[in-house]
Amino acid sequence: MPTSKPDATILLQAAMKYLEEELLPTLNGYYRFQTRVTINVLNTVRRELELRGAHAAEEAARLKAILGHDGPLDSLNDELCARIRSGAIAASDANLRDHVRRSLGAALAINNPKWTSR
Amino acid sequence: MSQDEIFAQRLQAAIARHLGPPGALHNLQRLTGGATKTTWSFDADAGAKRLELIVQMSNAGATTVPDPLAGVTPHLNSEEDAQIAMAAERGGVPAPHVYAVFDDADRIGRGYVTGRVAGETLGPRIVRDDKFAGARAVMARQCGEILATIHKIDPREAPFLIRQDAAAEVAAYYRYADHYGLKLPAVELGLKWAAEHAPRNPRMTVLHGDFRTGNLIVGEDGIRCVLDWEISQIGDPMQDLGWLCVKTWRFGGKPPVGGFGSRDDLFAAYERASGIPVDPKQVMFWEAFGDVKWALMCLRKGMAFSDGTEPISVEQSAIGRRIEEPLWDFLNLIEGRE
Numbered sequence: 001m002p003t004s005k006p007d008a009t010i011l012l013q014a015a016m017k018y019l020e021e022e023l024l025p026t027l028n029g030y031y032r033f034q035t036r037v038t039i040n041v042l043n044t045v046r047r048e049l050e051l052r053g054a055h056a057a058e059e060a061a062r063l064k065a066i067l068g069h070d071g072p073l074d075s076l077n078d079e080l081c082a083r084i085r086s087g088a089i090a091a092s093d094a095n096l097r098d099h100v101r102r103s104l105g106a107a108l109a110i111n112n113p114k115w116t117s118r
Numbered sequence: 119m120s121q122d123e124i125f126a127q128r129l130q131a132a133i134a135r136h137l138g139p140p141g142a143l144h145n146l147q148r149l150t151g152g153a154t155k156t157t158w159s160f161d162a163d164a165g166a167k168r169l170e171l172i173v174q175m176s177n178a179g180a181t182t183v184p185d186p187l188a189g190v191t192p193h194l195n196s197e198e199d200a201q202i203a204m205a206a207e208r209g210g211v212p213a214p215h216v217y218a219v220f221d222d223a224d225r226i227g228r229g230y231v232t233g234r235v236a237g238e239t240l241g242p243r244i245v246r247d248d249k250f251a252g253a254r255a256v257m258a259r260q261c262g263e264i265l266a267t268i269h270k271i272d273p274r275e276a277p278f279l280i281r282q283d284a285a286a287e288v289a290a291y292y293r294y295a296d297h298y299g300l301k302l303p304a305v306e307l308g309l310k311w312a313a314e315h316a317p318r319n320p321r322m323t324v325l326h327g328d329f330r331t332g333n334l335i336v337g338e339d340g341i342r343c344v345l346d347w348e349i350s351q352i353g354d355p356m357q358d359l360g361w362l363c364v365k366t367w368r369f370g371g372k373p374p375v376g377g378f379g380s381r382d383d384l385f386a387a388y389e390r391a392s393g394i395p396v397d398p399k400q401v402m403f404w405e406a407f408g409d410v411k412w413a414l415m416c417l418r419k420g421m422a423f424s425d426g427t428e429p430i431s432v433e434q435s436a437i438g439r440r441i442e443e444p445l446w447d448f449l450n451l452i453e454g455r456e
Contacts (some may be wrong), residue, residue: 034433037432037436041436041439044436077301078301080303080306081301081303081306096307097449099303100449103304104304104446108442111441111442112442116446
């Protein structure tokens with residue numbers, strides 16, 4: 001795909017700046033709350049654009065180490081889930097726990113970075 | 119006439135019909151516009167009195183696609199919701215007083231009218247604001263006493279409540295995950311842990327089902343009213359105690375019970391008032407499984423549009439992205455890192 005300018009992250013930054021600095025101060029009650037949520041959602045999209053690539057590569061590497069083989073990320077996750085459900089990997093398995101903790105931490109860095117430091 | 123004006127007109131007629139003429143409305147304000155219900159605050163002249171009221175309208179039928187997960191977990195319709203609140207009030211629970219339940223003759227849709235209780239419901243304010251410091255000091259004890267009263271409600275007063283023990287609930291939430299084709303190892307881990315730790319043969323009582331900060335009206339004196347009875351069910355009473363401790367419902371407050379109190383105060387008050395002994399490990403199971411359940415509820419809210427069951431909404435979509443928050447808390451809780 002040809003790269004159009006400005007980047008998607010710049011478009012998002014511009015939209016968020018307008019919503020937060022110009023629109024939000026004029027709103028109250030229900031509309032203020034909904035606009036606040038909208039700004040948060042756009043922030044999540046911005047962080048996802050920045051972080052998703054690196055997170056996916058790390059996740060795939062960890063899954064490969066646990067399962068003992070490579071593959072597309074989706075099918076690796078399918079297989080790990082099936083092994084947890086069947087009991088082939090115990091819920092108490094230390095490597096599984098470590099992988100899940102890292103995956104949750106990575107997702108929270110996109111969806112709500114403040115959650116892990118409470 | 120706008121939709122809101124038509125609603126106001128029919129509401130006035132319904133108030134006059136149920137509570138006495140003229141039914142004139144004052145200060146009608148929409149409080150929340152949820153996907154499944156809309157809540158309005160208003161005052162009304164009925165007979166010689168001016169009443170301070172709330173009306174909750176069910177939005178069922180906003181889309182035409184039937185809910186594919188209907189009945190998997192409890193969800194009361196508005197008539198049942200009103201009935202359980204009335205049974206609770208009769209039993210001595212500070213529940214909203216039901217003034218009217220709409221019927222077909224009202225031509226307004228499904229909904230009901232309750233009294234409006236003054237106070238705060240927003241979690242962050244209840245757990246942080248200085249003005250509620252006195253309330254926070256007594257609320258864990260009040261929660262124990264109120265839960266004991268709820269658990270004494272005779273199930274025959276609410277024959278529509280479904281009955282689920284821990285194992286049945288774990289099975290229900292597996293169905294959530296499978297319905298959405300979710301392949302998230304954290305959720306699989308959570309459900310597996312819950313299946314392995316589910317309490318066997320628990321006592322079964324009426325439960326509130328969503329008893330937590332955010333569903334309590336709080337004044338400077340403490341808890342004034344218990345709201346949101348729509349996921350009430352018959353189940354293990356320890357479930358209500360554990361759900362109240364789920365970290366999401368602490369809204370940033372440090373104390374484990376609802377962000378305001380200690381487990382010791384909650385358990386002691388509950389035991390005194392109910393005569394039912396509290397096993398802290400069993401409560402902890404319900405807190406940890408509560409994290410997993412909330413994660414799957416977030417998924418369900420986030421996916422309701424993709425499912426076709428609800429119109430698209432930024433608020434619901436954003437809740438979908440909260441799925442990892444309780445799973446993170448779950449892992450910390452079962453690993454003793456809390």
